Amino acid sequence: MRLRGLVFALVALVALVAATSCDATAPDEATDARLRVKNGQFFRGGVPAEEGGGPRVKSVTVSPLVHPGQVGRTCAGELDAAATSVALTLEGDVGYWIVPAGLPSVLAAGSPTFTAELSFSSTLPAGRQMFVAHAVDGAGHFGAALAKPLDVTVTARPAGRFVISLKWENAADLDLHVTDPRGVEIWKRNINSYEPPPPDMPEAPNTPHPGGLLDVDSNASCVADGRHAENVVYADAPPSGHYTVRVDTSSLCGTPTSHWRVEGILGGVSLGAAEGLATELDTRFPHDRGAGVLALELDVP
């Protein structure tokens, strides 16, 4: 009898404690969301219905041009005085993000402000997306939506007569090295094949410099930029001869391996391609001129 009483008391206590835990928030990394907000709280599902008396979003500033995988885009705005937070989402996304309202701006003393750091999924489809913001008051009432169009542009291979591309799949820091027939190496510390004239032969201003150009050092120093690609582009006809392509693994940036692919395209026709796997072993070698594993050798007529 006494034992039964103890067990009954324990069960009753569990039920009582469980009943007091209804207002908690579910943890969610939201890696499947198209929009991600640093330090925001994610809520899965659609934004609750707007209410007539809900606070308004007075203004939102966000870059209208984005590309998939972009990180660290700043968004800021002002809210009605009654707002305590703002809900941010992309139209049709799997959920929305709550960002607490901050101090009013100097110019509008009665309007709380907010700032958020946005990132976009690498699978974000190209085209127009609607960025939507709702102000929320202290009672949880959602105000009217303020929508801003975002034009999503998918980064295509740069236009050029001869393009050598390196692509990989994750946040590793890989570097493309291309050595042209003259022996000039194009890489992140020598981003073009231009060789300056001797000191006694100054060239005229605005002299064109045909040759190869490295477009970007992607994920440099492990700062993820969502591109995962580097290209050496010859806008005009490249010098004829033998080209050597190397892939240097500067750092895996915490990833165990990185799968890469290089390809050389001349006038829209592939001259050759190669694939490989960067491992921790590849990071141990020097990362200077001439570094990297030999990935591809091309002969340009």
Next chain:
Amino acid sequence: MHFRTGAAAFAAVALMNGVAQAQAQAQAQAQAQAQEPPPPPPPPQTSEIAELRARVDALETRVARTEAPRESRTSTALTVSGYVHVDWVALRQSSQNEVNPSTGEPLNENRFLIHRARLRLETDQGLLHGALVVDANTIRGLQVRPWNMEASIKWPPDIRYKAPAAVAQSSSKEAFVIVTAGLLMTPFGFDVPELENERPFLERTTMSSELVPQSYDLGLRVLGGYRIVNYAFAIVNGDPIGESTFPGRDPNKSKDLVFRVGTSSEIIDGLRFDAGFSGLNGRGFHKGNAPTKDQLVWRDQNEDGQVQQTELQVITGSPATPSQGFQRFALGADARVHLRLPKLGELTLRAEIVRAKNLDRGTFTADPIATTRDLRELGWYLGVTQELTRWGMIGVRYDTYDPDADARDQRAFGLVPKDSSLETWSFMGQVRWKTARLLAQYDHRSNALGRDVTGAPTTLEDDSFTLRAVVGF
């Protein structure tokens, strides 16, 4: 006149006494003559003496043979013991099939794991005692590490070695003292030094895990007691092996002083009371920064992918900043009541409270240099366990810990106070058989780590249900 009378009386008494003694001797001689006189012993022969000597030598040899191995066994006695905690986390609300973007660690917690498997080697050589405990677990992948390594001198030599938690809840008829050096249990409060294989609940309270992570620290400790009083003093590095910055090391020369003074007594038959008062005083460490160089940074403000002059910024370098120390302390009180109920078993009530400053060395590491203000911590717990005969036990524990009593939250029109407490309700039930236990525990956690739709801090769901199998040997 008086003198003359006294001397005469003394002479008379002496005379009477002498007469009585003479009569007694005469009677004794008469009785002896009346009895048969014993035969005189024969004079010892040389051969008999040699034989007796040989027998004595043989006996001495046998005694020496018998005692020598026994003595040897005592001096090299080695006890091997241990236990295994196998957990099945059947539910963890914070679990996700993802990896932590900062650390790369998996966020899934719904799994089987070896929470701890301990192997203890122990030798008790009278005056000396030594222990070595090795821990293996799979909490963050397979890990094997030394856990407890200590050497002790104890007095009196015949007392049995006791750990701080055992000293805190026992009385001794004779005074004893145990001086220990090495990687040892920090004697602060009761929850910190309570041994994992004796604790009725799955884990320590949040308070203990944050203030003294993993309980063990390197240093010197004096334990002792007499009758109902017990005490423990220690001087330690101040960097327990579970600390998040310099675990098991010491970045500054300052040492932490820890003490606990307590009492333990059986008030009446079946009712025992233990209580203690603890303190810790020491200096924490704030790591300085190395010098940095000037940096040229491009911020693509108009996001056109082209470098404009206005988008180039120079971030000037900074000189090195020195490391600094800061004061930290903790005061605590703990108490337990053990009531033996007929048929059912022991009912135990336990409570502890700790007030600290700048002491958090776990997840919410306190650094008053970085925050430019002191961080005041407050934690307490209340628990009750009831044995259900010798086969089972149930229990409930509530613990709360506030890592920053002065926390503030930035809201729309100003800073508002924020309750950053972490609270846990633990409901436990277990069945026992010999050295084995099967334990089930539901933990309901409240915190201020999430945000609701209004932007206010709220609980980030983190309840869990765990099954644990324990086997000791």
